Amino acid sequence: MKVLDNEVSKFFENPLQDVGFSLKKIDSKNAVVVKLRRSDEKPFEILRCNRISCWSFSERSLKHVFMENDTLVGFAGFEEVRIEEDAEQVAVFAKPLVEAFIVIVRGPDKLNLLKAFYEVLWSECNFPTKIPKSLLMEDSLDETLDRRSAFLLLSSNEEEKVKRYLKKGVRVAVKLESWGELQRFYNVGVRCFLLNDFKDEYRERYADCFFILQKANVASALARVDGLIVTVKEFSLEEIVLASLVNRLLPLYVSVERFDSKLLDVLGFGAFGWRRCTNSIFTRIERERERIYEISYVSESNVPGRVWIDVSKDSPEWFFEQSETSLRKQTVEREDGRYFHFYREGVS
């Protein structure tokens, strides 16, 4: 594998001479962070690897990490990401945004390498964590809507409907056709937008908004927007598990296609047309043994559960805790705006 025209092993040498970019070694993670600044140049080659021996996600928008043997190279903060593949090689070309990072990690297996990569982005590159939310369609709207974690998705040609729902206190997301529409919908109270393109200057101007991108590469969306819509139609079960690791930094919004919503829910994907139930920050993924992943999670009724993913089979195996919680909760808002949560015995 070559990064910025240097063999990856060179980045672990001390010191790497005449490289023209800043380097930081993180010994505890066996990682190196390469930091690049914005340039006015055209996209340039950031990575080249052998097509046969190198692994990456099959979906193009998720090709932001490449692994070969015990080494992972991942990148974030780039625009105009272009991937060229021929029979022998894969080459990635891109252009740094304001600040771009290439992270090289060495370690024993795919899951640990990916975990280390996202942890380095979070801790060393200060990428914030995100909480995935639901984008619901009108026909699935009901009184159980959690106003904190769900948005009703409407299109920009439904302005009257947008206003009507906002008046009812429903949080609305609008799919924009052009940037020009943003200010108009912002003025009526919309705070979540689906877009095809994103400009960094809008983050400051619309600081209280959620931005969800369509048709972009993870490397361009990480740390800039609040979610990315991807398709998982062709994904294997293993790819779904591995792709879910990105969710803490950038929720990947997926619709329910060949995977059931329960699995996507516990793995922390952003919901596109279905309802999120669990609190995915409690989910943990471990590699139990060769080809088997164990995912532990906490259900919507606060009960821990586990799911085993045997990547050689097509369906996950669920294990549930036997007993449900025995408490029933009733929340009351007092006149001064304080919330009181009363708990009594009895099934909720």
Add this chain to the structure above:
Amino acid sequence: MLELRYNPLTDEWIIVSAETQKRPVQPSQQSCPICVGGVELPEEYDLVSFENRFPALKRNPPQVSSESDIFMKERSFGICEVVVYTSKHDVALPGMPLRQIEKLVEMWVDRTVELFSHEFVEYVFIFENRGKEVGASLSHPHGQIYAFPFLPKRILAKVEAFSKWHAQRGSCPVCDVVAEEVKIKKRVVFETGSFVSLVPFYARFPFEVHVYPKRHVTSLPELTSQERAELAKHLKIITLKYDGLYGQEFPYMMMFFQAPMKRLDAELFHLHVEFNPPKRDKDKIKWMASVETGTWAFINPMVPEQAAEMLRKVEVNEL
């Protein structure tokens, strides 16, 4: 006034809250605000958790602006809840039926899940101050929960220690300590299938007890129903032993340390409960004085192994 102020000398946030000055101090049962019919809880209840009338942190805090780029301020986002364990005024954790403590654990689980779901919450801290020696303002059995918008300094120190241990040894310090302690037994106070309560080798307070789950879990919601019931049992046994030690109500600070779940390294953390009792003898207090407060260095006048033996010998049979 309600705001966060940055201390550049220690790189930490200080919560300034004039509201907390108004909290009542040790009112009688007749005027207890959290008894049934009291000012906070006029209705019948079993267990309840509610937002403090005099909070240090609020879900909608007032706007603030920094005085300069040296004197920096932030809004005091967060939630402070009062957790009422039972409607009975005259019992405490050791005197409560085991079933009531099991329900309390279930309530803490639910509060943890709900509070972590707020965008502005970075850490959920469950605690109880028992006795006027540690500043409890009400005698009705209750604890509190602070949902912080930042990671408090000592929590960060713990997170970094877990991470360092993992980087050096590839394991969890609590898992390693538990494996060793259950073998040698000399600091163990009480043990069940899933939990061990012990006076730690590194105790800071004379009768400090830590409750550790034997399985590596990061937070209360990850405990199974069996483990939740066992945790309730440990809390009851330890507090009963405390009261039995000198035949008096034993003051303590009980604190739950859960992982800061929004951090990507949260899975390295191991859930645990710390009891920090201030007493070093029947009528003597171990004060948090200059050395402890100023340097975070503790001088423990009690050998942990001796404290463990004394607590082990206290017989309790009320279960």
